[in-house]
Amino acid sequence: MDLTPIIEKLNTGLFINGQWRDAEGDRTLEVRNPANGSVITTIADASEADALDAINAARDAQAGWAATAPRERAEILRRAFDLLHERADDIAAIMTAEMGKPLAESKGEVAYGAEFFRWFSEEAVRVGGDFVQSTDGKNRLMISKEPVGPCVLITPWNFPLAMGTRKIGPAIAAGCTMVLKPAQLTPLTSFMLVEALRDAGLPDGVLNVVTSSSARRVVTPWMESGIARKISFTGSTEVGVNLMKQAADSVMKTSMELGGNAPFLVMDDADVDAAVEGAVLAKMRNNGEACTAANRIYVQKPVAEEFSRKLAERIGSMKVGDGLADGTQVGPLVDQDQLDKVAELVDQAVGAGATVLTGGQKVDGDGYFFAPTVLTDIPENATLRVEEIFGPVAPIVTFETDDEAIELANGTEYGLASYLFCTDLERSLGLSERIESGMVGLNTGLVSNPAAPFGGVKHSGLGREGGTSGIDEYLETKYVAVPRANAT
Structure with missing residues (x-):
């Protein structure tokens, strides 16, 4: 299969505040085909400064995105779902080229991954709350769910589309902005995912994607920025433990899908x-x-x-x-x-x-x-x-x-x-x-x-992705006490 026409259309830079751009110093890294070792293309290799630009863009977009109507967020996800299906053949070919799985499985992953966008488009308009009377009758208790804020998302190389949609989908539905670090080995699928979301109408700054030969070089500035309020990571237990230690310094909400056996x-x-x-x-x-x-x-x-x-x-x-x-x-x-x-x-x-x-x-x-x-x-x-x-x-x-x-x-x-x-x-x-x-x-x-809660116990992680609980990982609960007039 000749991938040249697909590769020629790929944007391979950093995606920050709605724009594709080169990395600082024009640094690049190679993406190779594991079937033969050949170079598929080169991509941007981000610096710490690039990473900070990305998290700042997420911060600046957060208030406006949180105020966006749930229905509008849902429609963006639904349009992205449709676009992924329309582009499934090209996405699957690139996924197979950079990761190695058979083409039929890559097509299956596109269908599976797209389903998270459809699922969370339906969850976006169903974020609930409560309004009850206190036990002593003196207050009304108003309980609401709000977006947790800017999120750090880190995805692995083995399911480059589905792991992205499983994290991005609920973040968009909840009203959170994001910085995404795809795996160095399989970034091209993520670039195609970004294009689908941009073409679906996702506003600038809501999703920012940074690729780098050093995960530490870009993730550590995000974790130490004081901007990010949540991290979702899929990968090894060893790395997950280190990220949880970093998250503790900022008391960040964490979702960890770690090792399996x-x-x-x-x-x-x-x-x-x-x-x-x-x-x-x-x-x-x-x-x-x-x-x-x-x-x-x-x-x-x-x-x-x-x-x-x-x-x-x-x-x-x-x-x-x-x-x-x-x-x-x-x-x-x-x-x-x-x-x-x-x-x-x-x-x-x-x-x-x-x-x-x-x-x-x-x-x-x-x-x-x-x-x-x-x-x-x-x-x-x-x-x-x-x-x-x-x-x-x-x-x-x-x-x-x-x-x-x-x-x-x-x-x-x-x-x-x-x-x-x-x-x-x-x-x-x-x-x-x-x-x-x-x-x-x-x-x-x-x-x-997509309709089931995915996650593990013991050293396999914390939290759940997918299902009705998936969006809760991107929400905080707020309680407002409202005194009742003339309460005795």
Whole structure:
């Protein structure tokens, strides 16, 4: 696929106060295609001064945007939803080129990501409050919700559109202005998202986008500015903890979607074929590079052999290649560091005694490809039993009892997503209640939905994105006491 016509139309600078501009000193950085290592284009590499210009623009636009009618904010989001669908083919092609996922999955992400704009366009006009009488009868209690103020939004490289819309959508709906730092590896999708919002009528200064080779160089000035009142971050737990420490200095509202280490439980009464399909979806979606990916697959012994054999057959038959090529089901990993990490985890497990049912090695040639892999007989000292893999590797461990399954599932500091395949309803619900995670996929390998609250417990984060609670992360509650005349 020739991307030249799309790339030639791309704005690749900083988007500040409604204008595209170069970075200070005309500094740039390269964006590469992980399928072959080629340079797609160069983008602006922001300085600290650029970052301060962006947060100041958000500050200056905040009062006017907060006063904008909810219906107007809703209509902007709805128009942006329509524009994303109109431009889906171009956006998906760019997403695949810079991130690596198969084109069909990129198109699916555009549809999924756009849905957050439609969802929050409907939430914008439903921000509520209350008006009640105090218990002693002397006051009326007027309770309202107001925008929290300028927000810092930081998105990861693995879902460059959906992670943007999931944060930008509720901020716009609530009446908040923003500064957005997209991931260095996948910024081009964010630029196309910005264009859709600008063409939808988003006023200048409401959304400001800054790209940089150093996240610290631009995010730290935002956190220390005294302007930002909220931060929403999706990424590693280590970085999230540091951002929470910075947020504490300004008592900023925080939303953190951090690391995952999802267990995938297959009980002895499960529909094995359905469990295999669920595992393929939960493990191989996005080349395995998802915080919700099934990271630890636990199978009850009576069905372990059948499940392992069928999963290896399905995963081993998946076509690996450039995500832009027809028929590709598994694309490259995002960069050399990620490829080396996955290879090291697999090599360490195999060296310790794990059995390779399929895959198990890097794919020769250009790009950052790792063969779709299924491992069994995983020893307890294998690092991939405790560490997030972020690649197309499915490690299978067997268990005997329900209690053992729960102990294995909860034996981690993370608690974002979990998956459970079981046909007995009472047993399924009981196990779901015992699993320590923010989300459970019961007989499904897909939990993400714009209408559902997305988020985790323990070291997987704070707050929720999406659903009816998603907009609350961008609102503050105000109470006004109104004395009642002639109250006794």
